[in-house]
Amino acid sequence: MFQQITILGPGLLGASIAMAIKQAHPSTRIHTWSRRVETRKKSQTADWCDQVFSTAQTAVQHSDLVILCTPVATIVPLLEDILDHLQAQACVTDVGSTKAEICQAAHHLFSGSAAHFIGSHPMAGSAQSGMEHAQASLLKEAYCLITPMADTPPEQVAHLVDFWRMLHMQAQLLSPSEHDRIVAHISHLPHFLASSLAWQLAQKPSEWTQYCGGGLRDSTRIASGDPTLWQQIFHQNKREVLNAIDGLEQSLASLKQALHCDNSSELYKRLEHAKNYRDQL
């Protein structure tokens, strides 16, 4: 097990990871760094945190695992900042929702380093964000997708898999590109769609909102996500997200065509197929 772990940017996910580490292995030391002074102050009083640093470079020193929990667009710049300050043999990972761009850049960056990078994506979240809503149970039984490159040594991968499993996550290996294709469909596309729907309805008379029920609230809930974070995710996974949108446009067009042509059996068949899919989720 890792003896000292640095968490860069402890928010909802990073602080939950820290709590889960302390539960599973209390003797592990946790070091953190946050960009904002207020967050650093909050971390100082948290019982899952042993030491808070004012720079990422000092926070990663002597740690055998470093976990980047900052927004996806900041991960590669932050890797550049810390690279020369990592302990030899240190394992570096992240928790970003996109993987191909990050893993490719990290592969290039770490090519001359004794430390190594393997991407992770713990698929755990909540409607709330921020360190104050963190809890170890957030991770329990959730999937953690781990995305090594083709030439990542298996023993390094195994070490990281063991770490996430120790936190009661279901670790699963995928290539970075396969990861991005899957999450483009099951996570990024639904968000893109919910935002498109909410944007369209926002153009309608405001008095319509009083009639909105639980169905609309459910189907647009994810549109409440942080626009800055989601804009970064869409940009980083642009190619796969655009592919997924193309597919949705085709699915929508064929369902619309069935309605337009009064093709009841086709409309019924697709609605039933969609229901069967949803019911097994």
Add this chain to the structure above:
Amino acid sequence: MFQQITILGPGLLGASIAMAIKQAHPSTRIHTWSRRVETRKKSQTADWCDQVFSTAQTAVQHSDLVILCTPVATIVPLLEDILDHLQAQACVTDVGSTKAEICQAAHHLFSGSAAHFIGSHPMAGSAQSGMEHAQASLLKEAYCLITPMADTPPEQVAHLVDFWRMLHMQAQLLSPSEHDRIVAHISHLPHFLASSLAWQLAQKPSEWTQYCGGGLRDSTRIASGDPTLWQQIFHQNKREVLNAIDGLEQSLASLKQALHCDNSSELYKRLEHAKNYRDQL
């Protein structure tokens, strides 16, 4: 207050209405008819039901209010069946999710009758369906949209408004076409979209479903609705639903264009606008 009320097709909504009537005005007699024998048997033992009939024609006799709670495509045929059996001055309403086609047909049917029809749409539901999940509280504080024709006598409208208010619903008057335009956007479009998304994902490798999280489950929840009922709703409100889909396709295309062209500020602006709309729901 109405002294005898007939509920045709008591399912989740019809049985909830019957329970709410008995709570608000215990002396009102409730008569029911259901197409299926098993449902008629269940109604016989329900404490919100005074008498069960084996035909709709006999069930409506001597009632001063008749509420049709059957699927939207069956409402007009059922109105034709009961028309000659209604008491003079009887008020007839329904609970269908579409109004223009039903109200127009009913207007024509009732033109030579001493009874009258006014459409209603109690916007109350639950993820479950069927009489066994009914409860009076389902209606509480929910909107009931009431859709008289331009020439419906105001005192008849007022009487129906008072009835829904007695059940603690928020009664609101709209024209049938205005009703259909609003619900096409806030209810039928989200369902159409959720079904399109679920249909698209159903074509993908089945192992992807294990990674699906709460976001996808929420945004596709309504796709679990009964395909028969929804196919009827889409067909009855075809013109407005197609209009709403056109609008969504434009909203989706412009958000997609912003991503395609790396127009971060436009993408951010739309995501933020969508979030603000969702947050106030």
